[in-house]
Amino acid sequence: xxxxxxxxxxxxxxxxxxxxxxxxxxxxxxxxxxxxxxxxxxxxxxxxxxxxxxxxxxxxxxxxxxxxxxxxxxxxxxxxxxxxxxxxxxxxxxxxxxxxxxxxxxxxxxxxxxxxxxxxxxxxxxxxxxxxxxxxxxxxxxxxxxxxxxxxxxxxxxxxxxxxxxxxxxxxxxxxxxxxxxxxxxxxxxxxxxxxxxxxxxxxxxxxxxxxxxxxxxxxxxxxxxxxxxxxxxxxxxxxxxxxxxxxxxxxxxxxxxxxxxxxxxxxxxxxxxxxxxxxxxxxxxxxxxxxxxxxxxxxxxxxxxxxxxxxxxxxxxxxxxxxxxxxxxxxxxxxxxxxxxxxxxxxxxxxxxxxxxxxxxxxxxxxxxxxxxxxxxxxxxxxxxxxxxxxxxxxxxxxxxxxxxxxxxxxxxxxxxxxxxxxxxxxxxxxxxxxxxxxxxxxxxxxxxxxxxxxxxxxxxxxxxxxxxxxxxxxxxxxxxxxxxxxxxxxxxxxxxxxxxxxxxxxxxxxxxxxxxxxxxxxxxxx
Numbered sequence: 001x002x003x004x005x006x007x008x009x010x011x012x013x014x015x016x017x018x019x020x021x022x023x024x025x026x027x028x029x030x031x032x033x034x035x036x037x038x039x040x041x042x043x044x045x046x047x048x049x050x051x052x053x054x055x056x057x058x059x060x061x062x063x064x065x066x067x068x069x070x071x072x073x074x075x076x077x078x079x080x081x082x083x084x085x086x087x088x089x090x091x092x093x094x095x096x097x098x099x100x101x102x103x104x105x106x107x108x109x110x111x112x113x114x115x116x117x118x119x120x121x122x123x124x125x126x127x128x129x130x131x132x133x134x135x136x137x138x139x140x141x142x143x144x145x146x147x148x149x150x151x152x153x154x155x156x157x158x159x160x161x162x163x164x165x166x167x168x169x170x171x172x173x174x175x176x177x178x179x180x181x182x183x184x185x186x187x188x189x190x191x192x193x194x195x196x197x198x199x200x201x202x203x204x205x206x207x208x209x210x211x212x213x214x215x216x217x218x219x220x221x222x223x224x225x226x227x228x229x230x231x232x233x234x235x236x237x238x239x240x241x242x243x244x245x246x247x248x249x250x251x252x253x254x255x256x257x258x259x260x261x262x263x264x265x266x267x268x269x270x271x272x273x274x275x276x277x278x279x280x281x282x283x284x285x286x287x288x289x290x291x292x293x294x295x296x297x298x299x300x301x302x303x304x305x306x307x308x309x310x311x312x313x314x315x316x317x318x319x320x321x322x323x324x325x326x327x328x329x330x331x332x333x334x335x336x337x338x339x340x341x342x343x344x345x346x347x348x349x350x351x352x353x354x355x356x357x358x359x360x361x362x363x364x365x366x367x368x369x370x371x372x373x374x375x376x377x378x379x380x381x382x383x384x385x386x387x388x389x390x391x392x393x394x395x396x397x398x399x400x401x402x403x404x405x406x407x408x409x410x411x412x413x414x415x416x417x418x419x420x421x422x423x424x425x426x427x428x429x430x431x432x433x434x435x436x437x438x439x440x441x442x443x444x445x446x447x448x449x450x451x452x453x454x455x456x457x458x459x460x461x462x463x464x465x466x467x468x469x470x471x472x473x474x475x476x477x478x479x480x481x482x483x484x485x486x487x488x489x490x491x492x493x494x495x496x497x498x499x500x501x502x503x504x505x506x507x508x509x510x511x512x513x514x515x516x517x518x519x520x521x522x523x524x525x526x527x528x
Contacts, residue, residue: 011209012202019202020195027191031183038179042172043145047132050147054130054165057087057094058151061163084108091168093144096151097121098161107166110137115146115166124148125159134169143169208242212249225257266455273315277308318472322455325479333373333483337508340368340377340433341402347381348400355389359397368404368433371508372484380480383473384437384501391499392441399438404431404507431507432486438500444492452490453478481505 009017085108087094093107095115101122106114116135124131130149137144144166151161208229215227229246284301287293293301341364348362370377388398444452455475474490481488486505492498 012199012206015202016195016199019198020191023194024191027187031187035176035179035183039172039176042175046145046167046169046172047147050132050145050165050167051130051149053087053092053094054147054149054163057084057163057165058149060086061096061151087165091171093166095164096161097125097148097164099125099159101125101162104161115144115164117164118146121148121162121164125150125162128157128159135166137168142173145169205242208246212246215249215253219253225253225260228253262454269455270315270319274312277312277315280308281305315472318476322472322475322479333376335371336374337369338372338374338377340370340435340505341365343374343378344381344400344402344435347378347385351382351385351389354386355398357394358389358392360389360400361397362400364400364402365404368402369508370433370484370505372505376480377484377505380477380503381435383477384503387473388437388439388441388499388501392439396440398440399436401436403434403436432504433507435503435505436500437502438498440498443495443497444490444499445495449490449492453488477501477503 084094084096084105088107088109090109093110093115095103095107096105097117098104101117103114103117116137118133118135120131120133125148128150130147133146133148134143135146136142146164146166148162148164150159151163152158153160211229215229219225219227228250284305287301288298344364345362348360352360385398385400392398453474455472474488478488481503484505486503489502489504491500491502
């Protein structure tokens with residue numbers, strides 16, 4: 001399954017940009033919150049000051065308001081100006097309105113000008129409630145926050161005018177401008193510093209990725225699969241994602257190195273195995289071309305050539321079977337009920353002439369029925385029996401037994417053991433048949449035991465070639481066992497102490513139908 005990888009901007013750049021964008025949004029949100037909260041607090045404080053000053057002014061002019069603010073009269077300016085002077089300050093202005101919203105006393109500190117009288121002033125008197133408003137001052141002196149509060153006739157609810165108190169907004173505007181500049185400059189500096197630190201931290205965090213890239217490029221350029229990444233031990237007993245990535249990369253390179261080495265060995269061994277019969281056949285053909293060759297020698301040469309051709313055909317067939325298995329092009333195996341004890345007895349009887357002076361004993365449980373392809377199962381048993389005979393010296397013994405035993409975890413073997421690396425158990429609850437082939441032959445050393453199921457692998461190669469065989473028998477046996485849902489295991493206590501091969505296959509149930517089965521697709525571990 002292909003996975004799409006986005007190319008273009010480097011991962012480090014993308015991470016830094018995303019980090020910067022997230023930080024910028026965070027700083028902008030924080031700055032806006034600080035700015036508007038401060039502005040709201042300053043505005044609320046100003047409104048409170050205006051309300052307090054208006055109340056003080058209303059209490060001051062309240063007792064004499066009936067005489068000073070008659071609708072038809074014009075109040076004495078001198079007396080009102082003196083009263084208002086006590087309530088003004090820098091940037092603070094007060095004035096009085098009559099019932100018609102006409103200015104009857106101007107701010108003492110606003111020379112030659114009056115505070116604007118917005119339409120909300122008359123509304124405040126009509127509705128008898130204070131109203132805040134923001135209005136500009138004529139002459140370009142900025143804006144003010146204006147409070148209009150109604151004035152009542154002494155001891156009554158009759159509105160006879162209003163007091164207006166205003167405060168310049170310039171201090172607040174200047175403060176907010178300074179805060180905005182501070183937030184902008186500090187936010188920009190913090191963003192740049194954070195992005196720089198993020199760039200450096202991202203570079204340090206992604207350094208294993210760069211090393212993986214360099215190593216992969218070196219391997220691609222040189223084909224040197226011995227290269228590995230230096231992975232430091234994880235801190236606090238746990239590794240991070242990059243630790244597991246580097247470890248997985250090393251495992252992948254090791255697997256590729258092993259696979260390539262196996263392919264090279266397979267090619268070399270295949271060439272050697274094919275060269276021998278071809279050389280013999282060519283020699284015999286050259287002998288047959290001679291006119292003076294006796295008839296007996298001619299017949300012997302033909303028989304030898306036929307034998308080598310048959311051997312080469314078997315080798316090519318085995319290689320083709322394993323190659324198809326590796327490629328996932330599996331043949332259909334017949335799924336039928338097979339009496340494993342009967343099949344094993346048949347194979348052992350056919351192998352007795354080959355055993356010579358070796359003792360070949362067989363002990364099988366009756367009616368041990370398994371599911372599978374009879375021909376392939378016969379090939380499996382034949383490969384293992386011939387393998388045991390081949391590596392058992394004259395006078396030795398080979399014992400073959402079949403038992404309908406419990407699941408795989410109920411079967412025990414002594415000595416060192418290795419299972420097929422792709423073995424799959426049918427499950428502890430599945431009844432299993434166990435085929436055991438034990439010989440008293442040359443055994444398997446502990447260093448060779450893990451490799452017995454590899455193709456063309458031979459312990460003590462020079463002596464093994466003298467015993468014959470293509471080195472594919474155990475690989476074929478492994479494949480057939482796996483294809484039938486079983487397992488295969490090799491056990492040996494060491495050199496010259498014999499060896500045991502154990503195959504476990506699921507027993508057939510009575511209701512199991514006969515039908516073709518496709519062998520499972522799995523790369524095979526590759527014969528002794």
